[in-house]
Amino acid sequence: MNLQEALAEIESPEFDTNVNVVSGSRAFFRAVAKEPSVIEASRLILESGDVREVMLGRIIELSAANIDMSYENPHDTPLAVLLWLTYYSAPELCKVAALYAANAANCWYATKLANNIIAPQSARKTRANVMVGGDVGNIGTSSSLTTIIRMMDYSKRYRFLDRAVPKFASTKIQDLSFGVSS
């Protein structure tokens, strides 16, 4: 699988369907890390600076793509995956990539990851964007749900990054790189 094939697969509806069945950021990136196209892309990105620039270019293109604002951004998954790969392989490009990704509308995983890369401290003090379809006060089916939402400030929401990202950075990508030193 070459880079173009890996990127095409990462941007495919099948990939999106497969990794978006999960319900949480840690689970999402765990699912992403298992995908053969991501494993291949991680190997390629560690091998070549050109690949890193291609990935940055693709992040910029996807961030600027026109979307139907009535729906979630169809590029959320590839943006999150490419940003995630850039995070490990090209720290010098990572913040630039994150600035573009953060401006992509109607994203979820890409926005969360981008905001944390740009400003982890300030992001953690901001109230979480946990509500999608309504007012917190109108949800009454779970007695502990209100407690959870109250405590879901970014320190809670981004705990997955505190734990997962350094772990992925130190182990997963190296595991995925098949001995290619970064």
Next chain:
Amino acid sequence: MEVVKANHPTAVERSLRSTYNCMGMVFASRRTCIDIEHLGLLLSEDGYRKLDAASELQVGDLAVYRVDSGDFSHVGVVYYLGPFRVDGSRDVYVMSQWGRDGEYLHRVDDVNVNLGTPTEYWTDRT
């Protein structure tokens, strides 16, 4: 939906909305997403108990899924129980939201590999 149905023959779609996830479907009236990491807290604080035997299972109970690491990965509501077979087993069908991919009626074990495997059932019955 075509991708899901091609890989999961028992899955019947109920909705393709993506404004809630499996946790939001079960605990929040389909109105929001809640991270699956909070499932343990919700089960304990809302008075759920783990069923000791599958024979206790009733419609309305929760099917809980875990990944190999033991972490919670998915939750759904039991909506149909088949008759017991001679060996004591029976078909269990659940209704669950597959992340952003929509809400499906499906056999309990016919799910995407990223959703883990059904490991236990919980109930809020006293």
